[in-house]
């Protein structure tokens with residue numbers, strides 16, 4: 001592996017300079033770990049779809065190296081192949097050399113953000129979503145109320161029935177809109193929920209951004225399950241979006257800004273753990289360190305914060321469930337969330353919890369560790385590829401004969417609910433925690 005070339009014009013002789021500049025440059029130490037063995041290739045959904053080296057992990061790493069060495073322009077081709085990556089990190093799990101691919105692709109995207117001019121509408125929408133919407137709960141609430149009216153006033157049914165969405169090319173994306181709650185979870189911020197019986201732990205709940213307007217019921221279920229198992233649950237006020245969507249898209253200034261807010265809020269008090277029911281958020285929250293340079297105060301805070309960060313299933317399985325569970329006579333299959341399995345290396349915890357429910361039969365689907373196509377905002381930006389992956393996923397899920405598909409991430413829930421509808425599988429898609437909550441209710 002050649003070291004990056006970063007020289008400038010000297011004595012009239014033009015030398016190649018790195019195509020990367022500014023902040024968050026993919027590190028030589030990170031990409032030099034790749035030994036080109038190709039063991040990751042068959043684990044990569046985009047490589048399996050198209051069979052192109054340029055859309056494989058090894059090929060993408062090579063392109064990052066070439067841009068860093070000034071041998072490939074940071075132009076349309078590079079942007080296309082990096083954009084087409086799901087950031088599912090299945091390649092990380094497969095890699096014997098310990099390449100932290102997620103870190104590489106996210107810094108490459110940050111370079112694109114800083115050094116490449118996207119089309120006008122793309123720049124506008126990225127700026128609006130990542131910098132002007134997600135960090136602001138009030139703005140999220142305004143957009144959500146508008147969407148709620150659209151969904152509940154009959155307008156949505158009308159738009160679907162008249163085919164106008166198809167005409168505008170929006171039918172697929174519209175289907176992926178989260179159903180908006182009548183009451184938002186924002187009203188619960190600042191509350192503390194006492195443990196049922198003897199207190200075994202005191203935890204903080206990370207509530208996220210979009211989840212507060214479309215997954216309030218999941219948050220309520222998480223609180224019920226945690227308190228029933230002896231946890232006092234604090235929902236700290238002032239918390240905000242985790243920054244995962246922005247970090248995945250390379251908008252790292254926005255991710256850093258919300259991370260600083262969350263570090264201030266969650267380190268104010270001492271908790272045994274900080275818990276999230278969203279694997280996509282959890283993966284970024286556990287890697288806040290990556291957003292800040294070594295040796296800075298923010299980096300030290302991030303280190304303290306992420307030590308406490310746990311996925312809800314990981315936390316409960318480690319704590320051990322003490323609450324009595326009623327029977328749920330259901331055949332259930334589990335879909336691994338990429339950011340729980342590949343990002344956080346949590347595989348067994350959700351399965352352990354599901355097996356603990358009396359009457360529930362857990363059946364494994366083949367390729368459960370393969371992305372469903374949700375991948376943060378990938379289903380919006382690369383909709384057709386996302387739907388192809390979803391179609392494969394639904395075939396595997398359907399083949400299990402399970403009535404219920406369980407997973408551990410709101411993004412995957414939305415994607416597979418759309419999949420069950422599009423492919424008429426008749427399966428219900430729920431979070432693992434919601435099944436535990438139902439088992440508690442059926443005692």
Ligand code: SF4
Nearest residue numbers: 044085086088089091
């Ligand atoms: S993150 Fe996923 S899509 Fe991207 S290169 Fe790795 S395996 Fe392929």
Ligand code: SF4
Nearest residue numbers: 034035037038040095
């Ligand atoms: S498995 Fe790891 S070392 Fe091998 S090609 Fe893929 S990223 Fe490189």
